[in-house]
Ligand SMILES: C=C(C)CCOP(=O)(O)OP(=O)(O)O
C-alpha cells in the first residue's frame with residue numbers, strides 16, 4: 001500500500017523531548033556521516049535482513065530531524081527516520097524533490113531501482129533524497145536550509161544519475177515550496193518528511209547508477225498524464241501528491257518570469 005495519510009500537527013515533538021521519545025535520535029545535529037548517538041550501524045540490524053547491501057549501508061546516513069515547523073531538533077540515521085514504528089509516533093525529517101527539465105521543457109523521470117528499500121520500482125520525479133548532517137547541508141533558517149538542500153540535490157543528482165555538478169550549478173535551482181506529508185511504503189518502512197521542491201532547467205548527461213535507478217524517461221506534461229492512465233505503472237506517493245496539486249501549473253510557467261509568483265513560498269503545505 002502506498003497511499004498518503006493525513007498529517008496532524010500536534011506540536012508535541014520538540015528539541016527538549018525528542019531524544020526521550022526517540023532514544024535513537026541525537027538531540028544535536030551531528031556533523032558526521034557516521035551512525036548517530038553511539039548506536040549500532042544499520043548493517044547487521046535485523047530489520048534490514050535480506051535487503052541490498054549497498055542500500056543497507058546508506059541507511060547509516062544521518063538525516064535532519066525536524067519539529068513540525070521545519071526547525072532542526074536533532075539528527076538520526078536514515079534507518080531510524082524511515083521505520084514506521086517511529087513515523088507513527090511523529091518522527092519527521094527533512095527531504096528534497098528535484099524536478100529537472102531539459103531545454104524543451106520535458107521533465108526527466110526516474111524509475112526507482114528494485115534494490116531500493118522504500119518505494120522500489122516506482123516511477124517518480126528526477127531525484128529525491130535528504131540533506132544530511134554534514135557541513136553545508138544542515139541549515140536552520142529557511143535561506144540556509146534552501147542552500148543546504150540545493151547542495152544535497154547536486155550531490156544526489158550525481159550519485160543517482162551521474163549528472164556532473166557543473167551541469168546543475170547551485171544558482172540554477174529554483175526553490176518553490178515545502179510540503180509536509182506522510183506515506184507508508186510497505187508497512188515496515190515509510191516517509192514522513194518536510195520536502196523541499198526544487199526546479200532546475202538544464203540539458204544534462206545522464207549515466208545512471210543502477211543500484212538507485214532502474215530506468216529514466218523524459219516526458220512532456222501530456223505524456224506524463226498518459227503514464228498515469230497506464231495501470232501497470234506505479235508512482236511514488238509524494239510524486240502523485242505533487243502532480244495532483246501544483247506540478248502542471250508550475251510546469252506551464254517554466255522558463256518564464258511568471259514562475260516567479262510560485263517561488264520561495266514561506267508557508268509549509270500540509271498534504
Ligand atoms: C521521498 C523523498 C522526497 C526523499 C526520499 O527519497 P529517496 O527514498 O530516493 O532517498 P535516497 O534513498 O535517495 O536517500
Ligand SMILES: [Mg+2]
Nearest residue numbers: 127128129160
Ligand atoms: Mg533518492
